[in-house]
Amino acid sequence: METYKVPPNGGDEGLDTADDGALVINVGPQHPATHGVLHLVITLQGETIQKIEPHLGYIHRSIEKMCESLSYRQFIYVTSRMDYLSAHINNHGCALCVEKGLQLEVPPRAQVIRVLMGELTRIASHELWWGAMAMDLGAFTPFFYAFRERETINDIMEETCGARLTMNYMVPGGVMYDLHPNFQQRVKDFIQLFNNKIDEYDDLVTGNIIFQNRTKGVGVLSAADAISYGCTGPVARGSGVACDIRKLYPYAVYDKVAFDEIIETAGDSYARYLVRVKELRQSVRIIEQLIDNIPEGDFQAKTKAVLKLPKGEFYSRVETARGEFGVYIVSEGGTTPYRIKFRSPGFSNLSALDHMSRGSKIGDLMAIMGTLDLVIPDIDR
Amino acid sequence: MAFLKEYISEVYHAVSSLLKGMRTTGSYFVRPKEIITQQYPDNRADMKIPERFRGEVVMTHDENNEHACTGCTACELACPNATIKIVTKFDTTPEGKKKKALDTFVYHLELCTMCNLCVEACPTSAIKMAQTFEHSVYDRNQLLKKLNNPGSKLRAGVE
Amino acid sequence: MTNEEIKQHIITVQPNGVFDETGEWLQVQVEVGEWKPFAQWLRNDALQMDFLFCLTCIDWSATATGKTLLTMVYHFTSTVFRHTIVVKVKLDRNNPEIETVSDCWRTAELHEREVFDLFGVKFLHHPDLRRLVLTDDFEGYPLRKDFEDPINMIKL
């Protein structure tokens, strides 16, 4: 019987050949800090990072190809599986694109419901990021506090949408069902809980001297670089680039609610952290404005049983928790998209990782990756 | 001297920020009431699953073992994952005409993503989402289900 | 800037450009040989298109008119003027080659690798053109319309 023998250098020949004393290590595909199957090949000089090369594709499902054989109703659910933490917002973007093609007017009630769900999703996503980021930096406890609030949102989602993570609640023309009768009360309860607990976040993490030292001045990304690398969302806003789709190209009812676009100019990990933490409060502000003002009416526009987009190209973009999510549909007039492209925020944000982490310590890499808030299925699609 | 003052205030702020964090975790340590863990298998009896929760597709049968599925395959067409396969047969109606009817409603739970599109598509509300969620089995074949009960037939009046 | 103004600017450098205003944004189609200087002009000159937010490719081989056609589609926005244009470049499907723009927009580096991986478009002078999501020895380009994988693709 032949037994497999591991080669002396651990099996990664070819990666180990840096000659100037540099150490090449593989972070991932299974590593506690990558939160998924991201594989980074890191060249280290001592503890200092010289180069990072991402190797993608471990969970590439070719969603774009799959969507080419799905109808315009069917393809929306797949996008929940890309950025699973912003599932609602992804679905919203797809629904918007189909509606653009059909020139469909969405009832006001559905628009408000979509925004409410989107902002709840954003809070849930930022909560998870906050916990995971603290965990990357070695503090385990915040993770559980973050999950307490996130759990409440998941319960609300479960009650209204029927699922906790991949809801598939958006359909072309509106939402799948009307709100649950308990929805408003539970959201108000959540806001109260959230306002009580948010100060703990500052006590535990934001103000902590160790945390500040770990993140300030780490992974600096200038505004010009942020634009050049195609960064969007909190990553770009942490560098002082105004890029919030909700402000620049308002969709649904975002032009009717008051909220601030959070912009920090330092461009380091701490700035990106602050942007997200402040966005939590802005999302709560949007929800507070809308929760008592949900217009009555239909929750879904009347649509044909089989949707056919006219020949042409349609692009819609929404602001997910990670940045700009674009849907580009090329239609040949059939019932399925001829070609569909998802512009996922994580993919572009990842491309800046190498630039940001060169010259910093391996411990800084965790702070940088934490504030990039990478969701691997979003990158691999 | 200014340097020393800065040094001391730096140390003071650092220590106080650390103590603030310890106060937060410490206060949870002495308040076990804040614990939010659910003892899952033990609390099965009084667990509340929302009525909209999507666990699996089931077909509703009434007390006469009759269902509302006409075998129109709308759900099969709506399903993005080929989860549903409808096998039809031809029944003879009392008038002697041949009529298409449901033979077997095959449901692949292992392929299902609980997207609810089949339930939305069904013109006769024959299928719905059940709130069960404990689907794990040792053999994958057990996830292949037939949704119509043996011997069941179409409810009168459903077209 | 309005579409008309952008058009005027573009005509000065691309007199042969084909314009299409049916979509949401102004579309301009340029020849593959003129693409690189045009891209540099877009990035640096009057239009200041500094944000490339979407880069993709379309395989037209399943349509009647596009048997040997691939189209590169670039979506640009200027963060200065807030205008958006779409640039299209037609490629020969049998030998798709185009100049890289990863030196103008850094984000193009990964996006071009993805397009190379899934469509087989060769980007000339790209600093690191390798397969991105697939293994290096993978055969075929999955997002092309004629790609078949009898094992992993299930036809509904």
Next chain:
Amino acid sequence: MALILECVIVMLLVISLFAVLGLVLVLMERKVAARMQIRLGPNRVGPKGMFQTAADTLKLMMKEGLTPDGADKFLFNLAPFVVMIAAMLIMAPIAFAKGFQIWDINIGVLYVSAVSSVSVIGILMAGWASNNKYSLLGAMRSGAQIVSYELSAGLSIISIVVLSGSLQVSDIIASQQTGWWLFRGHIPAIIAFVIFIIAVTAETNRAPFDLAEAESELTAGFHTEYSGMKFALFFLAEYINIFIVCAIGATLFLGGWMPLHMGHWEGFNHLMDYIPSSLWFLGKTFFLIFLIMWFRWTFPRLRVDQLLSLEWKYLLPISMFNLLLITLIAIMGWHF
């Protein structure tokens, strides 16, 4: 003959103490963590999960002890024992109760600080012999860390030696008959205590100084390649080390097994004397252990250069200056 018998009994006692401490401390850590993290912690094995760690130990014993193919086999297998033996050796001069001490050596405190640095050799050995880059990085970090933090831990210990005038553990405890050094030595003693706690947290590789393991950076650092019982030895040694350093801290600053006496409150002092001395010792030690666990479940981890600058820029200058103050207090007899 009697001596050999004595040796055997002591050995058995130490080993069983190790086993019991390992089980208790791991369970305590998990329970403390759970309470701080608003969850229940282990609660399935035995009443309130009391036997969870025993079950874990059983599992670890039954696991295969894997040795990687490219590892230096001898050093790889030796390393956990080096760490373990170093931990066992420090147990010798600790006074668990009044007159209950294995070896009252006259340089007890010096012995402790000398032997406690041996464990870094085991860690370096493990990191190098594993032939894993993560392990190597972790081990190198651990080396730099322990060498640095030993300085301020040593200076804090010396400040108590200065106050009590002896290196012998029993003498130091006896000198706290009238009050613990933490209270008698004014603010400098408190500063020394705080520095001591920080330094020993770093020396035992505990969060926020757990850079040698740094889960999110180096997966598991120096013990990445270890499994089964060899891993368990590292794990056990970590907890034993915590116990020992806390016991030292309790001995030096909190009076060891000495009951709490308050000036001239005769009634109060008599009441305190009724509590057995071993309970006093264990109570103080476990209080310090709790403190260290509290740190771990609250703070993020430092970066490696910040870890070193904390030591060299803050702890070391402060503790040197502090030592001067304490010496002044001791010479002038200003302490209570």
